[in-house]
Amino acid sequence: MSEIRIQREDFDPGIEIAAIQSTAGDVGAIASFIGIVRADDKMQAMTLDHYRGFAEREIAAHVAEARTRWPLLGVRVVHRVGRLVPGERIVFVGVASSHRGAAFAAAEFLMDYLKTRAPFWKLEEREGGATWVEARGSDDESVKRWRDP
Amino acid sequence: MKLLYFAWVRQKIGRSEEELNLPAGITTVASLLDYLRRQGPGYEAAFQKPELLRCAVNQEHARFDARIGPNDEVAFFPPVTGG
Numbered sequence: 195m196s197e198i199r200i201q202r203e204d205f206d207p208g209i210e211i212a213a214i215q216s217t218a219g220d221v222g223a224i225a226s227f228i229g230i231v232r233a234d235d236k237m238q239a240m241t242l243d244h245y246r247g248f249a250e251r252e253i254a255a256h257v258a259e260a261r262t263r264w265p266l267l268g269v270r271v272v273h274r275v276g277r278l279v280p281g282e283r284i285v286f287v288g289v290a291s292s293h294r295g296a297a298f299a300a301a302e303f304l305m306d307y308l309k310t311r312a313p314f315w316k317l318e319e320r321e322g323g324a325t326w327v328e329a330r331g332s333d334d335e336s337v338k339r340w341r342d343p
Numbered sequence: 344m345k346l347l348y349f350a351w352v353r354q355k356i357g358r359s360e361e362e363l364n365l366p367a368g369i370t371t372v373a374s375l376l377d378y379l380r381r382q383g384p385g386y387e388a389a390f391q392k393p394e395l396l397r398c399a400v401n402q403e404h405a406r407f408d409a410r411i412g413p414n415d416e417v418a419f420f421p422p423v424t425g426g
Contacts, residue, residue, distance in 0.1 A: 229426070245348050245418055248402040273426055285426050306392065310425045315350035326351045329422035 195303050198250055198259050201278040210270055217342040218268030218290040219248040225297035227305050233280035236320055242275040242284075252289065252313045260289075260303055264296035275314070277320040303340055310337050344413055346379075348389070348418035352396065355389035365413045373407040375417065389419070392402050397422055 195217050199205075207228050215221055231240060257269050268290035278284055287304050291297040316327040344363045353359050369375050373393075380390035390396070393407065397419045400409050411417060 204378070243353070245347065245349055245399070245402075245420065248399055248418065251402060273364050308426045311423060312426045313423045314426045315421060326421065327424045329424050 196254070196261070196271075197273045198253050198257060198274050200244060200246070200249055200253075200275055202274065204274070204283055205286055205288060210272060210288055211316075214268045214270050214288045219291045220292070221267055222292040223294040224268075224288060224290045225301040226286065226296065227284035227301050228283055229280050229305070229309075231278045231280050231284050237280065238321070239277055239279045239317050239319040241277040241317040241319075241324075242273075243317065244275045245313060246331045247335045249313040253262050253308070256304065256307045260300045263303070264291060264300045266296060266300055269300070269304070271308070273312070274306065275308040275316070306337050306340065344411070345416040347416065347418040350416065351421060352389045352419050354387045357388065365411075370410055372400065372405060372409050375411060376419075377406065377415060395421060406420070 207226065211224060211226055214224055253271055253273070257271065260266065260269065266289055268288070269288070270288040272286040274284050285308060287301050287308070289300045290299070291299045310330060317324050318327055323330070344365045345360065346363055347360045348358065350355050366378060369378055376390055376393055379386050396419055398405050398420075400411060401416050402418075405422075412424065
């Protein structure tokens, strides 16, 4: 099964991982990733804006794509929105499969998507003001390598 | 029609959503955009460069030539930046 949540509150990685194992059946491997806000260029905080409904749908489409590429038994994506400061958890991806290869690959695939093309907008606060982050080029290397040649 | 704005589009307009009685003759996203940019300085600032904007109709990505009707939900936002 797949679960996608977008929420303001923090999450507990241990609870999320346990939930994947308990709902996914005969699991042999769970790969998980936790993203944490960094203080790059003296960033003091970032605020994530999102379009409820649209964001869940966009992420679900990529989870579905991951499921066509690898034999996955469970997928869980938790993404936080609102104002976050460096050191706070921002994203969780957990993937269960029978074997580690599929779990590692699918987790990395989903994170590459989430970091570059997930439907969020980021406002970064620094001394002197807040600025909206501009979109990166669509040919971002980390995403390009998942495309068919 | 329900209109939604995100990120700097929301900031420039000064609101996150509003209801609009779709004026006669507005049948595409492009014509809606043209109408909205004439609704005040905030709208003018938000919509002056349509190439910087993306839109969704009923929560699906849409092009500016997409047709729209009075019961649709239309959202305007900058290109997404990832999480």
